[in-house]
Amino acid sequence: MKRYANMLLCTAAPVLAALPSGARADEPVCMRAGEMEAALIDWYGEYPTPVHRETASATIRLWAAPQSGTWTMVKYLIDGTACVIAEGEDWGGPKEGDALVALARE
Numbered sequence: 001m002k003r004y005a006n007m008l009l010c011t012a013a014p015v016l017a018a019l020p021s022g023a024r025a026d027e028p029v030c031m032r033a034g035e036m037e038a039a040l041i042d043w044y045g046e047y048p049t050p051v052h053r054e055t056a057s058a059t060i061r062l063w064a065a066p067q068s069g070t071w072t073m074v075k076y077l078i079d080g081t082a083c084v085i086a087e088g089e090d091w092g093g094p095k096e097g098d099a100l101v102a103l104a105r106e
Contacts, residue, residue: 028075028083036074036082044070064091 031039040046040063051062057078064071071091075083 028085030081030083033076033080033082036084040072040074044068044072046070046072060085066091 044063045065045068046063047065049062049064053060059076061074061076062071063074069089069091071088072084073086075085077083
């Protein structure tokens with residue numbers, strides 16, 4: 001099982017890294033939610049933040065790594081798929097609702 005997870009992480013990381021910094025992905029990178037979360041934790045040291053938005057069809061959650069400053073916005077679909085919809089650098093934590101304003105624009 002661990003071997004399978006490592007293979008998935010090796011596949012997911014270059015795809016996630018190929019997204020332009022601080023930009024929306026033209027075509028979102030999507031995979032099973034557990035695979036996405038493992039890649040964000042293992043490769044980028046990102047963890048879910050309290051910043052999220054829920055709708056009837058999806059949940060959007062912000063993942064961030066305070067030490068490196070990277071962040072990733074992930075859209076979780078009801079079928080168990082997770083898609084990267086934006087990512088960037090220089091995460092400094094939410095500042096008076098800025099992250100929530102960004103989520104509201106989705």
